[in-house]
Amino acid sequence: MSDDHDHHDDHELRVSKIRSGTVIDHVRGGQALNVLAILGIDGSDGEEVSVGMNVPSDRLARKDIVKVEGRELSQDEVDVLSLIAPDASINIVREYEVVEKHRVERPDVVEGVLSCPNAECITTGGEPVTSQFEVLDDGVRCSYCDTIVREEIASLIDT
Amino acid sequence: MSDDHDHHDDHELRVSKIRSGTVIDHVRGGQALNVLAILGIDGSDGEEVSVGMNVPSDRLARKDIVKVEGRELSQDEVDVLSLIAPDASINIVREYEVVEKHRVERPDVVEGVLSCPNAECITTGGEPVTSQFEVLDDGVRCSYCDTIVREEIASLIDT
Numbered sequence: 001m002s003d004d005h006d007h008h009d010d011h012e013l014r015v016s017k018i019r020s021g022t023v024i025d026h027v028r029g030g031q032a033l034n035v036l037a038i039l040g041i042d043g044s045d046g047e048e049v050s051v052g053m054n055v056p057s058d059r060l061a062r063k064d065i066v067k068v069e070g071r072e073l074s075q076d077e078v079d080v081l082s083l084i085a086p087d088a089s090i091n092i093v094r095e096y097e098v099v100e101k102h103r104v105e106r107p108d109v110v111e112g113v114l115s116c117p118n119a120e121c122i123t124t125g126g127e128p129v130t131s132q133f134e135v136l137d138d139g140v141r142c143s144y145c146d147t148i149v150r151e152e153i154a155s156l157i158d159t
Numbered sequence: 160m161s162d163d164h165d166h167h168d169d170h171e172l173r174v175s176k177i178r179s180g181t182v183i184d185h186v187r188g189g190q191a192l193n194v195l196a197i198l199g200i201d202g203s204d205g206e207e208v209s210v211g212m213n214v215p216s217d218r219l220a221r222k223d224i225v226k227v228e229g230r231e232l233s234q235d236e237v238d239v240l241s242l243i244a245p246d247a248s249i250n251i252v253r254e255y256e257v258v259e260k261h262r263v264e265r266p267d268v269v270e271g272v273l274s275c276p277n278a279e280c281i282t283t284g285g286e287p288v289t290s291q292f293e294v295l296d297d298g299v300r301c302s303y304c305d306t307i308v309r310e311e312i313a314s315l316i317d318t
Binding site for chain 2: 052
């Protein structure tokens with residue numbers, strides 16, 4: 001790859017290449033912090049992470065990018081991201097080369113990650129019960145109390 | 160600046176140069192999301208922001224970097240950052256050149272930004288009272304109820 005190409009990439013991406021890890025690209029503009037929350041990343045574990053927010057993009061008007069160094073995210077881990085970033089593409093990088101590239105797919109069920117907004121739900125009452133939501137075409141439904149959330153799914157993210 | 164120099168910088172910084180705005184460098188590793196919270200940035204306003212977390216650094220073992228495109232932060236805005244990132248340096252950038260460079264200084268008083276942890280405090284009871292803390296050498300004290308917080312100041316950040 002020529003220097004010019006690198007420069008073009010850097011300018012476009014606003015965050016530099018990683019050596020090995022996972023690049024989550026084409027995240028909807030403004031959703032990067034929710035992506036980090038879903039992945040359980042807040043920086044306190046010392047993970048090397050870079051984030052670009054509201055970067056100009058061809059495919060989306062504005063996109064976010066999250067790059068996680070030294071960690072290859074599994075399909076299960078990233079599929080939950082489809083709830084807030086349905087257009088996201090996942091690139092697994094080894095030694096600066098993309099070795100796998102795939103899209104997020106809506107999972108049937110999400111365990112943990114989200115908190116039920118119903119204060120009466122057994123999953124929110126301090127009991128040792130992991131939250132579980134069925135994924136609908138247009139939202140999620142709590143498997144325990146049947147509460148349906150269609151918008152603002154990001155507000156359910158368990159931080 | 161030569162291409163080689165640019166490349167070195169990019170590799171070191173993990174986030175690319177910005178055209179105009181503010182670079183907050185030498186933030187303590189793992190504090191970048193708290194910096195964003197203090198600055199009121201969550202991506203939803205469309206601000207172009209890039210963040211590097213736990214980047215290897217000479218001065219600190221690991222550092223975070225936050226770059227805000229198109230916004231020159233004032234000394235007042237950044238001084239609050241001293242509570243969680245006392246070593247931070249602030250660079251004001253115009254047309255890719257650093258035109259101002261300064262350090263954060265501990266303010267005497269912080270208005271807003273932090274929430275009092277005392278549930279009985281007038282600032283937390285839904286009254287239209289803005290929180291206010293005096294900055295001590297080793298923590299902060301609520302100006303209304305005198306509650307002192309010495310550690311985990313980050314947990315008081317009003318998100």
